[in-house]
Amino acid sequence: GAGVSQSPSNKVTEKGKDVELRCDPISGHTALYWYRQSLGQGLEFLIYFQGNSAPDKSGLPSDRFSAERTGGSVSTLTIQRTQQEDSAVYLCASSLAQGAVQPQHFGDGTRLSIL
Amino acid sequence: GDSVTQMEGPVTLSEEAFLTINCTYTATGYPSLFWYVQYPGEGLQLLLKATKADDKGSNKGFEATYRKETTSFHLEKGSVQVSDSAVYFCALVPYNTDKLIFGTGTRLQVFP
Numbered sequence: 162g163a164g165v166s167q168s169p170s171n172k173v174t175e176k177g178k179d180v181e182l183r184c185d186p187i188s189g190h191t192a193l194y195w196y197r198q199s200l201g202q203g204l205e206f207l208i209y210f211q212g213n214s215a216p217d218k219s220g221l222p223s224d225r226f227s228a229e230r231t232g233g234s235v236s237t238l239t240i241q242r243t244q245q246e247d248s249a250v251y252l253c254a255s256s257l258a259q260g261a262v263q264p265q266h267f268g269d270g271t272r273l274s275i276l
Numbered sequence: 277g278d279s280v281t282q283m284e285g286p287v288t289l290s291e292e293a294f295l296t297i298n299c300t301y302t303a304t305g306y307p308s309l310f311w312y313v314q315y316p317g318e319g320l321q322l323l324l325k326a327t328k329a330d331d332k333g334s335n336k337g338f339e340a341t342y343r344k345e346t347t348s349f350h351l352e353k354g355s356v357q358v359s360d361s362a363v364y365f366c367a368l369v370p371y372n373t374d375k376l377i378f379g380t381g382t383r384l385q386v387f388p
Contacts (some may be wrong), residue, residue, distance in 0.1 A: 192374065204365065204378035217375065254318065254376075260328055263306070265376060267320040 165268035167253050173274045182238045182271045193228030193236050199249035248275045278303040282366045282379035289386050297382045299314050299353040299366035307368040315333040315362045356386045
């Protein structure tokens with residue numbers, strides 16, 4: 162499809178395991194964002210990629226979280242040694258370019274549940 | 277730091293009623309302001325935006341005006357429909373970044 166695609170749509174895993182979440186942005190979009198939506202914290206920014214610039218990692222909650230974007234397209238968010246507080250919906254968004262005038266288009270999210 | 281405060285829900289209205297969802301912000305400089313909507317079972321969608329003071333964003337009968345003097349961006353609709361039932365998020369992008377800062381969301385329930 163033409164929208165932002167995220168996989169898996171749902172992930173259930175045991176505490177302590179590592180997980181990888183994938184985001185496929187809209188073709189041609191140079192900016193890619195990860196957010197987290199949880200009951201206790203609402204919608205929070207995690208990390209932002211723009212072209213070949215160094216990513217803005219200022220929202221990552223701990224060093225267990227990391228993300229990469231290969232070839233300026235697909236991005237993977239990795240959570241190591243998962244904890245129960247990591248349970249949330251992880252949202253990916255992309256936009257045409259840098260700047261607030263370019264709206265961010267969101268995927269449907271990955272619902273992560275840590276047992 | 278920059279933040280967004282919006283009214284708690286749920287907001288419950290009858291069809292054709294007037295809607296206001298209040299949103300105020302705290303930010304350095306001149307942020308851009310947004311309303312996003314999340315319909316049941318769907319992802320976040322941009323509803324409208326305003327990028328400078330006194331701009332009015334509008335879409336699908338919804339409107340919001342960027343008021344710098346009151347640091348507000350209240351969402352309004354003259355006549356709501358059942359299909360408007362959703363969670364509405366007010367958000368800003370600070371002037372020197374590209375990351376969205378969201379409010380906590382307001383659930384709107386419209387009954388026939």
